[in-house]
Amino acid sequence: MTDERAKADEIAKRRFMAINLIRISGVVFVMAGLAIVQGAIDWPKEAGYALSIIGLFDVFVMPQVLSRKWRSKDR
Template sequence: MADAPDPAKKRFIALTLIRWTGVGLVLLGLLINAGKIALPGIVGVVLVVVGLFDAFVMPVILARKWKSKD
């Protein structure tokens, strides 16, 4: 009998990838604002804001959505 895939493992991986993507966006935005990447400063600011949202808010929203109902 084949074991069913564990949805908690997939959700944990998804949350981790979302967090790391957010961190990457923040770092990219900071590099743009520091002048290391030739893009307008507003692009850097937007990436930092979106990255912070991805890293801190999205995992909480998804965890609440995926929370099992008792």
């Protein structure tokens, strides 16, 4: 029983880390996008808008998608 519990705990830790890494990368994308739009980075503004949208998607949508996907596998 403890081996199964340890395995479940390890899976939960990996999933938690994956969700948080996605959120952190999303914040980095948004910050880079805003820097591009403000002119701090010399890239086209369209790239900045695209990075910001992708970052917002990563921060708000992807954690919920992954959580639902993993929840359905556990049941």
